[in-house]
Amino acid sequence: MRCEVCGRKIHGAPIRALIEGAKLTVCIECSKHGRIIQEEDEQRVPKKPLTPVPFVQRKKPTQAKVDTTQEIVERYDSKIRQAREKLGLSHEELGKKINEKASLLSKLETGKMTPNNQLVTKLEHVLKIKLLVPIKEEKISQGFPKSPNRGTTLGDLIQLNKRGEEENEERKQS
Ligand SMILES: [Zn+2]
Structure with a gap:
């Protein structure tokens, strides 16, 4: 990578600079003649910081209210x-x-x-x-x-599976 202004080899990271209306890849020395374009920063449009979505899945207790106040x-x-x-x-x-x-x-x-x-x-x-x-x-x-x-x-799942097997036999009729 050579400096587009002075033609010298660029040591280190090449610098993009706006010199007399032209975007050039230049060495540090030449970049002083123009305005350094911070392309990286331009591309990295400052993203809005992700607004922390409150991820609180508040499950309402599914307890049926009849439990404690009613009986069969x-x-x-x-x-x-x-x-x-x-x-x-x-x-x-x-x-x-x-x-x-x-x-x-x-x-x-x-x-x-x-x-x-x-x-x-x-x-x-x-x-x-x-x-x-x-x-x-x-x-x-x-x-x-x-x-x-x-x-x-x-344990319930295992129970259910066992029961399911039994019931499947009966349900085949329907
Ligand atoms: Zn140069």
Whole structure:
């Protein structure tokens, strides 16, 4: 790289300078005759500093509020059965609607199983009944189903997969 003004070899970084209206690559000495063009700086248009986007994904706690203030009615078993029969649905039909097994529904209706909140909500919706009542006495911790909203653990996933395999067998029919 040679200086375009004096023709000498440029030692170090060549300098772009504006000399008498011409942009030239010059040596340091010659650059003094003109105005140094700071091309690098020109190209590097000062970018706006990235405004720090507050990346706070505030997930609202998905805990259903019914958990602590409501409990399932005592006679949920017969209530479910009556409501289902009123709608003329079989266990299988109701099971399909709420994506549960018919065997699970018969367990519910015989009181052998307590539905969790998720299931209660589905049943309330489909059967158009109220299964949850405000807790009167202090028996929140007594036999109330575990919250299904505690998040999915790896253990749950394994469980789900196992269950899924079973259910797949049944679902092949539909
Ligand atoms: Zn020069």
